Amino acid sequence: MLQRIKELRQRQETIAEEARERLNQINDSTDEARATELEAAHDTAMAEYDKLEKQIRREERQLEIERNAEERRARNRPTGDDVETRGAGGEEPSPEYRHVFARVICGTDISDLTAEERNVLRAGAAKFENRAQTGGSNTAGGYTVPTELHGEIIQVMKAWGPMYDEEVATVMNTAGGNPIQVPTVDDTDNEADSHAEAEALKDDGSGDVEFGQKLLNAYVFNTPFVRWSFELNSDGIVNMESFLGFLIGERLGRIANRQLTVGTGTNAPNGILTASSQGLIAAASASLKFDEIMELEHSVDPAYRTSPKVRYMFNDNTLLAIRKLKDGDGNYLWQKGDVQAGIPANFNGRRYSINQAMPDIAAGAKPMLFGDFSRYFVRKVGSPVVGVMRERFWPDMGIAGLIRFDGELGDANAVKHLKMKAA
Template sequence: MTTLLQRALDTRARTWSQMQEIQATAEREGRDLTAEERASWDAAEADLTAASQDVERMERMARLDAVQRDSVVVAIGDAAGENPEDRQATADAQYRDAFEAFTRRGMNGVTTEQRQLLMSNQTEIRAGATSPGSAGGYFIPTDTLARITETMKAYGGLLGAANVITTASGNPLNWPTNDDTSNVGAILAENSQITEQDVTLGQKSLGAYTYTSKLVRLSLQLLQDNAFNMESWLTRKLGERIGRAVAAHLVTGTGTNQPEGLFTNATAGVTGGVSATAAITYDDLIDLQHSIDPAYRTSAQFVTSDAGLKLARKLKDGDGRPLWEPSVQIGTPSALLGSPVLIDNGVPAPAPEAASFGFGDINAAYVVRQVAGGQMMRLEERYADYLQVGFFGFMRLDAAPDDGSAFRTFVHGDAA
């Protein structure tokens, strides 16, 4: 059976072929497009945009759904015959069941075994409005945390392309840096002493800012309704809220009491000309690609917002051919001048003096430090008179540029 994603890709491919045929016909006959051809082109371009949006939407849903379907399989049989992976899967499933019971009914609604599992994965966080038995944050199950992370990637984009380091604790993470690109070897004459050239090392450090989902209140009736997949719904809400906050900082965070964004202090590779509108040209994109060293270009990609992509898709080369190359195959991204395009709406929209496009190897240019084990708090008594239970989740994360040579931006010129 043909999937919706494949049908959308086929539609996009057919539409793209129609647009190319309209252009090819006019070129063969050595004339401009007729009014009818222009109307057909505009209609096809609208269909192409709609199909591209469907493809992006369904690919994003497929990534989220792939994690949600990655359910743990519990092995049946003699426990002594289980391999380590089966035992871990069994333990993960048991903890997930305990966490689900805690989420719905609190600590008074779990079994003794489930209570022990939760307590073994707890961090003590005192909340004055909670009872002693519920004062603590419990680690979110691995598969549930994966769904939150996927949601964060869907809202941003950079998180999926950056170099993500996961650590067990939030202690400062230091690593050495070195830029030796200006140093070269030399020919050594016979009976001559080798010239010395020191290697200069620097250091960068990452902490761990605490991101919270803020408080979510749910009614007891909703929690007691077993037909409602509360864990999946609440996980999505937590992930969306944390994801929105993280996504904005990964792009343009100031670096003061928050992560430093990739675009914040990035070097401008190209500055556009003075224009009454926020314009970008074919030559600007070519210059942006070549503003980074070829060593990074193999894995490089454009980064822009949806508004920036819309601007770029209207560009054509000297022969009138669109620079945008829509994908017609599952798993193959659409391209701009042969390079993939990453969409992150945290990137500034095209405007005078705004850095609305970036290009480079993001994995080399940007590092994200994420502390393992996002946690959830359940407040049972604070909203008891409303017959409600409060929830909030939190994760710890920091990020900073790493190799500044691997990424450059395009900055629009001043307004005319």
């Protein structure tokens, strides 16, 4: 519990530092809308600070009560021959946190747990969980799913959304959600000059690098509650935590991938399809030609085409359409990979990602992207938060997830789209 109190104090310090940074951004040159936004964020942070202070006081009070109780037990504890030996090993095995946690979300009240089980639950919560509770007792809030599921949830998210995968985009992980600036630059048109002996180097500003910047925020998205019955839980569902984690991971993955693909940039990420520049417009509204796909690829500067993360991106319906394309000799252009040799499937010698948030081939749609996806920045704030609610749905239970992230394309010339002809 001391470790738990220490962690809460550290969280308070972080909140206070971030709140101070927001106030420092307000000055005479700050426009009114931005100042209002910063002040609201500061007030929210202070409310969270006060909430943590109340929680710390409860933890400290509980710790004091437990210490006093332990001292009383120690004074009254029998010794020597009066000690009763239990079982062949002399001690009963301690209950596991996972089992106690399962009992609680299945409806067992905290007060019905043994003292040892409550200690196991409390220690496990401090070690494995980030708990979000309403004011009051534990039963009035809920217990979050143990963080050992986070790895599984994130893996499922990657499977359902390539834009959340660090193998595709450039991922930035941050602990807090303060806005951050990402510097951008496009220097592909610049080169060195020839030099003559004894000639002075130019110092006229023609070689200056033009930097830009993009802002990454921390937008919050959530899943609806997944509800399941008390009877279902009680009838022996195996590994319910992993099963629910899989479902939540799917939903979080779809939300994140869709926003990072087609987000509008208004109170949401600037999706890569939205932020990309146009490579070409197809001649038809409902079909593609291989020549057009080649034009899309060559509309991207060769400097970007050599990146390790250069690739095509389209949905599965588009993949089916282009798998049917053949060259002049009747050979299919799509090439199946070799799993045993570690060779991924490729299209025209390039890797591709299936993204179900991309539109189908249709009039005016943008069904295909090509370029250097490392120039797309995905900011992930902390880990996904998954919470279980008991009393809200009692006697049933509910689980939901939250994530914070943002996305922005640092260089619009690095990734380009193919647009179908309008009807």
